[in-house]
Amino acid sequence: MEQMMIIAAQMLFSLVFGALFLVFARIFDASVLKPRRLRSAIVKQGIRGPVPSNLYGNIPEMKRIAESQKPMEKNSAEKMIHDWFLVVFPHLEQWRNEYGSTFLYSTGTIQFLCITDAEMVKEMSLCTSLNLGKPSYLSTERGPLLGRGILSSNGPYWAHQRKIIAPEFYLERVKGMVSLMVESTKAMLKTWEKKMEDSGGKVEIMVDEDFRSLSADIISRVCFGRIYVVGEKIFSQLQSLQRLMSKGSIGVPGMRHLPTKHNRELWRLEREIDSMILGVVQSRNSDDDNDKKDLLQLLLAAAENEGDDSKNIPADMTPSKFIVDNCKNIYLAGHETTSISASWCLMMLAAHPDWQARAREEVLEICGMNMPTSDVLRNMKVLDMVIQETLRLYPLVAYVVREALQDIHFKGLNIPREATIQVPIPRMHQDRALWGSDAHQFKPERFGNGVSGACKIPQAYMPFGYGSRTCAGHHFAMAELKVILSLILSKFRCSLSPAYHHSPVFRLAIQPQHGVCILLQKL
Template identity: 35%
Template sequence: MEVYVLNILPISLLVLLICGVAKVSYSIWWKPKWLERNLKRQGIRGTPYKPLVGDMKEYIRLISEAWSKPLSLAHQIIPRVDPFTMNNFQKYGKLSICWFGTTPKLIIMEPEMIKEVLSNKQSHFHKPPLSPLITILTRGLTTLQGDNWARHRRIINPAFHLERLKEMVPVFTISCGKMMEKWERMVSLQGTCEVDMWPEFQKLTADVISRAAFGSDYEEGKKIFELQKELILLVVEAMKTIYIPGFRFLPTKKNRRRKKLDKEITSMLRNITQNKWNAMRTEQSKADDLLGLLLQSNNQESLPENECNKKSNEMTLEEVIEECKQFYLAGQETTASWLTWIIIVLAMHPSWQEKAREEVLQICGNREPNFESISHLKIVTMILNEVLRLYPPVIAQYLHAYKDSKVGNINVPAGVDLTLPTLLIHHDSELWGDDAEVFKPERFSQGVSKACKDQLAFFPFGWGPRTCIGQNFSIIEAKVAMAMILQRFSFKLSPSYTHAPYTVMTLQPQHGAQIILCKP
């Protein structure tokens, strides 16, 4: 018996070794090559597969080179912001393949195909599998799929209805008013002052979302968001390094800090949420902020603690906490990016700045803007849309085919990532005309649907069922902020400003957004 066991051990080890080698070979070589042949047989061209690394080396080379040099004061920003996708498009056309690791990315620039993907009628396209580093930031709405996503969206929707958002305009004016007072003090000292708008708008949008989300608890909300900002920086830093499975569990200084921040943020949000819930139940507080509206929409007698006692029309306490984290991630950085580029672009085009100011003064006078007045700002709306076209805060939409699917005449096998390059489509001369790289707000004078050859060529907030739920929130916030700024200040680019857009989750000014403010 002992001899038999000894004889079988080497065979078992050999079988395990062969299975391991086969599994690795399948992941690294056979599956990627099969996907590549499948796509290329359909006439889709692209970069050849390179085992393990794919196109990462070329991507890093191009982006490093692009980010090392600033641009002239023009809106031809694609070569700096997304040189890799631009190169792929120029070499292989509007439907092409590239590789990130062992996964092929299908880059789609045809509006009709994009419409099919985003309408998601087959429910085969969802967000790509998330890195564990991302899930530490939030497991809220934008990260969810299928039934979980549908349930969360249904519960959250009422908090973002337009009628609810109208009531929040005074919240926006309070936050903007504080920023205006600070700038006026700075200007009054010497008649002008230089301000870096990027951190200013980050502070503004954090204050807005804190007040809107947590009402009277907004100061505590701001503390949470400050911790979350530190966590974001640590996550982004980690994502720039080579991924080593299991490394995040090692007790390094930064790993310990990430874990501590996550626990602290979650604990503070749990306290705020539970206190708000108890106050609403005893009628000591109203559903007058996003958290209150979310809890009201949950429509239950008590907050379920876990998945086991959760029903289809409610969220657990932990899920509510994750949605609170999502408020900040989705509602702060993107709007801060948009406002920053609006100011930069209007500083580059003083005639449009003056047109916008005249409209604001004619409609709002020196009064604080309200929902009624901002809804009549036609020129401001045209400018806001044109800046969103040229400088979309999120430069691409990313999806993953979880099942074999058909898009147009293309069969997309399961396992393929999809990239819908918003920035490139927004600058496409075939869709927007020969002046696609020109700041021309009048192209939106008859609304978004008539601004270009295809309505789906403009999708800064996404499209279809997964259109950003906070779209109207962001638009109202941007209009209020710009109306109040234009009422009080004129502005121009500082000589120290360097035109260098780049992406760190959102489209940002790499070296800041230095603007000189003065009284109009």
């Protein structure tokens, strides 16, 4: 009997040891061997880059370079410097100068093939293969913010989501949303006029928060049949989650699973946001008017669909998770990005009174005393040039990122499966070889003949991404920006406040670190 117990104990020990060995082997392969294999496959083709450590990659070096970089000096409107890429992303500029236009670096175990070669970017932008998708870290490391919604999913599941969401933002549908945009913007401007009356005809306004509330109200009305106040807490918590997530590093093995103070706060925010979104969904289900054909209703119908399209939904994706992930994606894409773009656009108009006057003259000539409509928005050519140039100098998204879901080939380079391709948008948007010697200057006239007339390789202009993954809401965003700016220009003259400090910063989006402070005067 004792002998049998000894044998059983030995067998149990062997099983436990074997299981632990397998777990360790998998962890070692994922954190050390696989990154080395990916890196080796790329380095053998002549691509170079800084040497990474096993667990942290080049994160320590990135921090050292950032700490040695001088902050951007405060500039007046007349001397505003738009060449901010070196300050915000000094590691990328340093490595590009050292290793060439295509180089390799890593954050933790994630291998980034950073590409600033315009011809290769053009080739990638024309690729429609589903083998070039979004990186897996977007749904894991950035999972609390993006989940597996349309912004982070791949393959048939992404195609299924785009089939539902994209038609809601087609140009013809957007035309019907303009009146709602006008209504919401007028309400915001009334508060500005009231402040102006109380302050004697001129007022200083930090426009960022007002634009956030405005864009939140618009996306809530258009997509979810609700005014902003209903989802105010959701937007606030998403913003907190975004700020918190921008402080962490990605790719460090196991870090996102540890119960650190940072992670516990992430998990808390994620739970609260998911719960609040499900609350909105439940209130919609109990409404008498729940047959509204807005985007939320389409998502509800898709989540309950058991037809042919349901085979594209992963088995572990519950209906509630499907709805929550896509609502977060839409809230994020339709709220934060548009509000920041509006802030940058108004800042540029305030800093350049000549273009402000030209844009105002166009708006008043086209609209007169009437509110802008979808028919007249397309005739606002000057305002269109101003917006395009602002998005060139201050794109909201810092990178276009793709993952090779299978081995793929671009411009003589074989990119192995699971390698992440990164294109730094600001670097492409300010490349003198593409835009000319004045690439760092605000010159909206460069877009007088469209993007093809402004840039030697039009595919290098990508404020809304590129290829088949171009932002589904780009028509919506452009219409919203035109409505907001045209109504402001028709009522106010604006200039930069002396308190404005020009300091772009990267917090998962390119945004003004200290906000945009504007002096407004009634026309």
